[in-house]
Amino acid sequence: MSLSRKLTALAAGTAALALALSGCGGGSDDGASGDLQQVKFGYIADYNGTSLLAIAKDQKLWEKHGLKADAKVFTNGPLQIQALGTGDLDFGYIGPGAFWLPASGQAKIVAINTLGNADRVIARSGTTSIDQLRGKTVGVPEGTSGDMILTLALQKAGMTKKDVKVVNMDASTIVAAFASKKIDAAGFWYPAIGTIKKQVPDLTELAKNSDFESQVSFPTAFVAGNDVVSGQKDKTEKTIAVLRDAMAYRSANMDKSIELTAKMLSVPVDQVKADAGNVKVLSVDELDAKTKDGTIGKWLNGMADYFVQAGKLKSKADPKTYYTGDLFTTAGSGSVAK
Secondary structure (H helix, E strand, O other): OOHHHHHHHHHHOOHHHHHHHHOOOOEEOOOOOOOOEEEEEEEEOOHHHHHHHHHHHHOOHHHHOOEEEEEEEEOOHHHHHHHHHHOOOOEEEEOHHHOHHHHOOOOEEEEEEEEEOOEEEEEOOOOOOHHHHOOOEEEEOOOOHHHHHHHHHHHHOOOOHHHOEEEEOOHHHHHHHHHOOOOOEEEEEOOHHHHHHHHOOOOEEEEEHHHHOOOOOOEEEEEEOHHHHHHOHHHHHHHHHHHHHHHHHHHHOHHHHHHHHHHHHOOOHHHHHHHHOOEEEOOHHHHHHHHHOOHHHHHHHHHHHHHHHOOOOOOOOOHHHOEOHHHHHHOOOOOOOO
């Protein structure tokens, strides 16, 4: 049986683990009724991807702004971009590795969320440097921040993906494949790495986001379908207002935001707290200021340089063509921070 077939079978046999990775959240917000506008919203089951939705649900922010959220969990950003393109989602969440997709015109970034430090290149015990991965099998979810951290780490070591055996796979498959020694290393992220560590406690971390902070930033973001932004301005503005209110609450209530995220994902609070430790939360005021002074534009340009070099983009586009900064800074008014 080929490696890809073995991994597919392995993934099918670990459905429970995949469910744990993707959480138990989702579905429509409780209590929404009447003439509320429905918003189809995708997210990833970690602190970055879930915390604002958990706050919005608890604080009834959707109802406040005349909306009703139908939230669906995904394992990565590129899948959500695809769903935006088909109309199966209105909005979604992506990590830094998927920013090349809106930069290539496939979606709009409607809000920058956080700065992440959860990505790692991990390997088995005894592997202590990236160059020792030559010829070894490395799992990575293509087009994600795991892909991005692997590419950057290889570049720093004077290598490319041609120097290793890259196997593209989804998150649940990587967890199972690493634990069962089907792959030697992975470009991956927390909290899923924490799940692997329970089975492989002596794994080594060969690279992390902060190793490259002078070269590129690692923002996370909320995105919308192009047709939603251009044709449903009212829904877009209301959704951004919800996100702004939730950001204000999160900045003022970090511990509570962790509790609410854990509740939405049905996982232990300590697990989410550890995950949040790899996140730099940005306040609404910071995001407004960084939008207006061009800082976020510089972040996006720096990421675009990386994506062009990595072959994801043919050329850079002006961030103003895919980051709706003006909409973000003007949507909503006030906050619900208590």
